[in-house]
Amino acid sequence: MKKRNAVRRLNRDKGKREALCRNLLGTLVLNGEVHTTVARAKEVRSRMDRLITLAKRGDLHARRTALSRLPHQDAIHHLFTELGPRYADRPGGYTRTLRLATRRGDGAQMMMVQLVE
Numbered sequence: 001m002k003k004r005n006a007v008r009r010l011n012r013d014k015g016k017r018e019a020l021c022r023n024l025l026g027t028l029v030l031n032g033e034v035h036t037t038v039a040r041a042k043e044v045r046s047r048m049d050r051l052i053t054l055a056k057r058g059d060l061h062a063r064r065t066a067l068s069r070l071p072h073q074d075a076i077h078h079l080f081t082e083l084g085p086r087y088a089d090r091p092g093g094y095t096r097t098l099r100l101a102t103r104r105g106d107g108a109q110m111m112m113v114q115l116v117e
Contacts, residue, residue: 008043021047022070028095029075029083033114035100041111045095048113052094055084083115090116 010017024044028034029051034044051070054062058080067076087094093116100110 008039010039010043022072025051025070026072026075028113028115029070029072029079033112035110035112037103038099038109038111041097041113044113045097048095048115049092051079052083052087053092055079056088058084 010020012020020040021043024034024036024040025047028044028048034041036044047069051066054066063076063080066079070076070079083094096114096116098112098114100112102108103110
């Protein structure tokens with residue numbers, strides 16, 4: 001019986017889904033925004049908020065936890081040196097999502113995920 005298994009599968013198995021989310025998170029941390037489909041954007045938004053909350057703590061355990069979820073050294077460095085202090089006073093809501101036009105090839109609804117200034 002499938003009860004209370006609320007995970008966005010994104011039509012991939014677990015390893016490929018995690019790799020996709022890690023790459024989108026790395027791009028979002030380094031560039032400040034990413035354009036993707038709606039389901040991917042919702043997944044990235046929740047994971048990004050958790051990573052920024054870890055970066056606000058800033059201790060060694062938070063850094064190692066973030067590194068296990070996002071194995072990009074440049075992104076982790078940027079997350080803990082710039083984004084963590086930037087959102088130190090903010091209690092939550094670090095990302096903004098905006099719906100874009102549909103994609104021309106397959107008509108998928110697109111969404112932009114941005115970091116709030």
